[in-house]
Amino acid sequence: MFGNLQPQAPDKILALMGEFRADTRQGKIDLGVGVYKDPTGLTPVMRAVKEAERRIWEAETTKAYTALTGEPAYLQALSSMVLADARDDARTAMLSTVGGTGAIRQALEMARMGNPDLTVHVSDPTWPNHLSILKFVGIPFFEYRYFDAETRGVDFEGMKADIARAKKGDLVLLHGCCHNPTGANLTLEQWAEIVAILDKTGAVPLVDLAYQGFGDGLEEDAAGTRLVLRSRPDALVAASCSKNFGIYRERTGLLMVQVADAAQKDLAQGALAFLGRQNYSFPPDHGARIVQTILDDEGLAADWKAELEEVRLGMLSLRQQLAEELRNLTGSDRFDFIERHRGMFSRLGATPQQVQKIKEDNAIYMVGDSRLNIAGLNRDSVPILARAIVEAGV
Secondary structure (H helix, E strand, O other): OOOOOOOOOOOHHHHHHHHHHHOOOOOOEEOOOOOOOOOOOOOOOOHHHHHHHHHHHHHOOOOOOOOOOOOHHHHHHHHHHHHHHHOOHHHEEEEEEEHHHHHHHHHHHHHHHHOOOOOEEEEEOOOHHHHHHHHHHOOOEEEEEOEEOOOOEEOHHHHHHHHOOOOOOOEEEEEOOOOOOOOOOOOHHHHHHHHHHHHHHOOEEEEEEOOOOOOOOHHHHHHHHHHHHHHOOOEEEEEEOOOOOOOHHHOEEEEEEEOOOHHHHHHHHHHHHHHHHHHOOOOOOHHHHHHHHHHOOHHHHHHHHHHHHHHHHHHHHHHHHHHHHHHHHHOOOOOOHHHHOOOOEEEOOOOHHHHHHHHHHHOEEOOOOOEEEHHHOOOOHHHHHHHHHHHOOO
16 A cells, blocks of 8 residues: 655755754754744743633633634634734634644635636745645646845845736735745835736735734734735635744644625635545644633733734844844945844845855854744854854855
8 A cells, every 4th residue: 555655855944953953063053943042042932822821721621622613712813913904704714724834725725626727826935835735735836036136135026027927816825924935025015016916817815924923013014914805805814823922833823715705705614614624623722722812811912912022123133233243244235134134034145055064164054045044043143153154155
């Protein structure tokens, strides 16, 4: 039965993590793995999460199943945080998912149910798992230009030209904020231009919102997504709670599907329930219950937002420090894009050979395409990285 199994290519980031753990050098720096780390190198449990878990533990009387598509209070609370007044209850179907990755997978399955000839358009570059999932489920895709290797910003003219080629019924996958792996974001004005192109082509947006609150703030980071929902009749949004609530291992996500008119909502909700049933039956509840408990309590929500803002401002401070160190070392402003990028990641524009040199000479680990996790730094390691970048000739 299993004789036809073929070796699978190892995940590059997971392989890099293994290589980092095996490195015995003192002072090694991990900028590869995509999780938030505090200045001590830990991924802490947020204060509000700890308190929510305590309350859940004290009040919980059963581990019986909740609703097939997820706890309704969670669906309402998280969708309100993400979409605010852009959510049209009469036209929005929702599904609690196994993390943001599960939301993306279910979104693609849902879109293919609606259009068996589906083609997906994804940014070049994009989160590698986007492409991996598309290949595995056999959905054809095109890559649209996104990152300008010269400016380390968005190649917006190229992006517009490529997205304009999407056909009616195609899916256009957009990063809601804090683009992974580049850190280069669209402005709200650019979002409006993308929406106008989608209006002309009839293509359907799928927004992957994995880092809300890590860029310019909770409201600001959702502005592009909300504009899309207000402007397009059909749209999908995949949201993750891994980063902004710090509950990575709880695998907590949400898929929101906006349909053209209210008459289609029940069909969409039934399709989501069916897809969930085929995949994991009932969704996990613990992470969802944590999020719902926080968002529905004024005091917990305020504390969570305050701690999330500390995280965001800490990453911005590290960006500013790294850009300044590089400016001083090079006498040039060519690395100022690091300060303009948002979220956990930036792509330096270094070659694989330069990335390898940085690793070999300085025990600094980043992904081969030169994506680095800003949150893996602290004030003491920033100067070390800056010198390594310059010495490698980036």
